[in-house]
Amino acid sequence: MEGECPVSVIYLDNAATTYPKPESVYLAMDNFNRYMGGNPGRGSSQQSLQAGSVILEAREALTRLFNIKECLDIAFTTNVTESLNIGLKGLLHPGDHIITTSMEHNAVARPLFALSKQGIEWTQVDCAADGSLDPEDIRRAIKPNTRMICTLHASNLTGTIMPIREIGSIARSAGIIYMLDSAQSAGVLPIDVQADYIDILAFTGHKGLFGPQGTGGIYIDPGIKIKPFKEGGTGSFSEYLEQPGFMPDVLESGTLNTPGIAGLGAGVAFINEQGMDNIYQHEQKLLTQLIDGLQQIKGIKLYGPADPRRQTAVLSFNIEGMECGELSSRLDYEFGIITRSGIHCAPLAHQTVGSFVSGSCRLSPGYFNTSEDIVTTLQAIEKLTRQK
Ligand SMILES: Cc1ncc(COP(=O)(O)O)c(C=O)c1O
Secondary structure (H helix, E strand, C coil), rough: CCCCCCCCEEECCCCCCCCCCHHHHHHHHHHHHHHHCCCCCCCHHHHHHHHHHHHHHHHHHHHHHHHCCCCCCCCCCCCHHHHHHHCCCCCHCCCCEEECCCCCHHHHHHHHHHHHCCCCCEECCCCCCCCCCHHHHHHHHCCCEEEEEEECHHHCCCCCCCCCCHHHHHHHHHCCEEECCCCCEECEECCCCCCCCEEEEECCCCCCCCCCCCCEEEEEEECCCCCCCCCCCCCCCCCCCCCCCCCCCCCCCCCCCCCHHHHHHHHHHHHHHHHHHHHHHHHEEEEHHHHHHHHCCCCCCCCCCCCHHEHHHHCCECCCCCCCHHHHHHHHHHCCCEEEEEEECCCCHHHHCCCCCEEEEECCCCCCCCCHHHHHHHHHHHHHHHHH
């Protein structure tokens, strides 16, 4: 049955990667591997051309999802981390200034830590203890040498949603590039690169877009010239040693993960069939149930807004007196409930919300979870608070 977990667990770790995937995603990958094969853009055999159309279909589906004008302005990557590295390292030079927030993931913070050793100036704008950002703080941080503003859309720790349109508008009016990390929002929250003034959109395939791991991509505004992250075969202009400078070839050296991209295309088609708003509403219903239930259990500390209108379906909490690693392990081994504990690759965010360095346990229900899953989870957590 669609969305049924093939292994008997309650999977509440969709912020790490969505699981299970829609049936059509498994089928698309199997269909490509078994019946198509072929290397896209490599020669003119029927198989290569067929593989090329699989890539094109996925590119077009993503173009529509994000209201991008031209599908060739999207390059496929292996994940959002690679996309963010391309954006940061391909555009920033010593002397440039970048603004981020104090809620960023290490996918942004670590490359910037490395770049700051090479003369790039980095300002982290502080967010409030619930992870929220006042966009005016971004405006106030702008300097004459600010080249880029980079923020996430929704926090992987607290789900807190950032005011991206306001940030984009501030960036656009100051002539600064705005790069968005959409890891936790693509497929769940609307993203419109034109209306939201997004110059660079970094996305990952394996979370809300329902694709497999090892897929992702980057949209780059056609007005921006990016330095490639790697050079190599693109199947185009092969007589020249110089890397082609146009999108997507400039960033797509080497054979693409075509089976994965076939799955990603099917994931985006699934979102369209179901309706992104229905996916969002379902997840919000489960989130509301979780927040309401946890607020009634004694000894629980919740992080973030604890307000479904201000966050995606990502909720961090701790049980007073219990280490979060133990909490997650016991939920897994005693109750078959999959969560994630620790720092979630986001030390800055933990510092912001006050859970550094102990970390937290994170619950992230997805489209295939049910209300019964949440009831069982709340009962398990309540039992643990009594047993600690
Ligand atoms: C906000 C955010 N950015 C970046 C990433 C990195 O994603 P990936 O491992 O797919 O590159 C994640 C993953 O959890 C995330 O939540």
